[in-house]
Amino acid sequence: MRKLKSLFVATLTWAASSQKLGIHLIRVAILIIFVWIGGLKFWNYEAEGIVPFVANSPFMSFFYAENAPEYKEYKLKEGEFDPAKHQWHETNRTYVFSRGLGILIMTIGILTFLGIFSPKLGLAGAGLAIIMTLGTLSFLVTTPEVWVPDLGSGEHGFPLLSGAGRLVIKDTAILAGAIVVLADSAKGVLNQIKKTV
Known part of the structure; x- marks a missing residue:
């Protein structure tokens, strides 16, 4: 029994001392997610996929040439190519905006x-990651496609998240991680300031 208690205490001691490792792993996770997702923004299918979010956002819609909900006529399935729809996206600045966003997202991941x-x-x-994830979470309010549409099953609207909505809600975990990393970074900056005073 004493050995079991001793092992339990040793495990708790290790867990209690692993906070810094956990914070660094959050940084690595943000790096992987942001660099990967940011890199995907250079592919047309990803650029086309974010159009409903951007077009309906009061904070970002001005980046596009066309207004919502016109984009609905030009939606493409992932991997699909249609010359007329592709041209609409070119005119809309879909691809240019997506690439710029990709660079921003990757930069935030690397800085974090x-x-x-x-x-x-x-x-x-971390500060930029917080701002970005709050922007992403705002899509839950501004983008109709995040909720299951009324197609006759009787199951639609809030709180029934569509695939797009389930993708967005995951940013709550990134937001929480970014706040933890922000606090750790702020402590580090304060320690540097105290050393110079």
Whole structure:
């Protein structure tokens, strides 16, 4: 029984001391997610897929040439190519905006990760990650496609998330992680300031 208690206490001691490792793993997770998703923004299918979110957002719709809900006529399935619809997306600035967004997302991921080595860079990255995830979560209010549509089954609307909605709601975990990383980076910056005073 004592050995079991001793093992339990040792496990708790290790778990209690692993906070810094956990924070660094959050940084690595944000790096992987942001660089991967940001990189995908250079592919047409991904650029076309974010159109409903951007077109309906009061914060981002001005990046596009066309107004919502015109995009509904030009939706493409992932991997589908239609020359007329592709041309509409070219005119709409779908691809240009997506590539710019991709660069921003990848930059945020890299800055957040670099917080392991530089608290100031980590602070900037985490702050930007928080702003970005709040923007993404705003799609739950602005984008009709995040809720199951009324197609006759009787199951539709809030709280029934569509595939797009389930994708968006996951950003609550990224937001929480970014806040933890922001706090850790802020502590690091404060420690640097105290050393210079």
